[in-house]
Amino acid sequence: MSNKFFSLDEIKDKLQVPEQADFIEAFFNWQISKWQFARENYTALESVKVKRFNFPDTSVLVQYNPHRVGSIMALTDEKSIANRKCFLCNENLHAEQVGVKLTENYTLLVNPFPVISIHFTAKFNSHVPQKISENLIEILNGAQTLGDNYFLLYNGPEAGASVPEHRHFQGGAKNKLPFLKDIITKIENRYKANSDLTLMDVLDFKQTKLFAVQDEIRNYFVITGVNASEIEEMFFNLFNVFTSLFGAEKEIKLNLISTVEKGKHYLVIFPRAKHHPSCFFEEGEKQLLVRPSTLDIGGIIVLPREEDFNKITKEKIKEIFSEVGISNDDFKHIISEVKKH
């Protein structure tokens, strides 16, 4: 054991976390107490400006967060990647940064550029490119280890990842992502209450279910179940349909959120049509710097420029989501294809 990396048991012992307590939060607080740079950024996050936009069946928070400009503007072409130091590689971590073993191949770190008040990065233990088809089981296992209060997310290499050269997930406190709580409640209460939300039961496989969901701004899928390998099988059924429909040089564009509640996995899958909306490339008044990643698609839009925060409207949000998400026709097509398998 080095003094930078710990197993879960070592961290529980070291911080004397009681059996039933939230050891993830204890780890977070301990890291923040020792790392001034990150602590200052978490303190700054408390005073960022936030606006809320309500849609009939969902809501979106917009955050003005200048600290995220590096991530949103990060260049992800081969040349830029080759010319920079990878800040997820062990030798480039901050001196104060410590890690906890989350799964077989992933280490949990505190994210020093937060969007939510408890924000993690889970990095792969070696420098290999972002690719979910080789690691789906680890996002499921990692979410299980984090427990009911947290989630993990995945940004595809062409769907929001700012460091696609080093495989990673992000993680955070579930109560900071209202969308996730809402969709779990809607799925669990689907036979009880009327909802504006369109929730379609697409497939059942043993104990695993696939839902297709349409709300005012998004078309997406949710897989639920208690058995990780069944969920994997269901996911790849969907993944293969996406790939045959859209094709991809690296990987089809997608965002994932994985969480566990009362022993049940919830894997949310947002297929994407585009990485950047057209307003990203506009000039002057028409430009709006937004490059949606999983958190944005999950209802926390991060804008690094105050002028964009001031001018964004509900209509613009709908337009951005419809541009970067998949069309209703593609959504219907995927549903019919996936049923054939």
Ligand SMILES: [Zn+2]
């Ligand atoms: Zn690296």
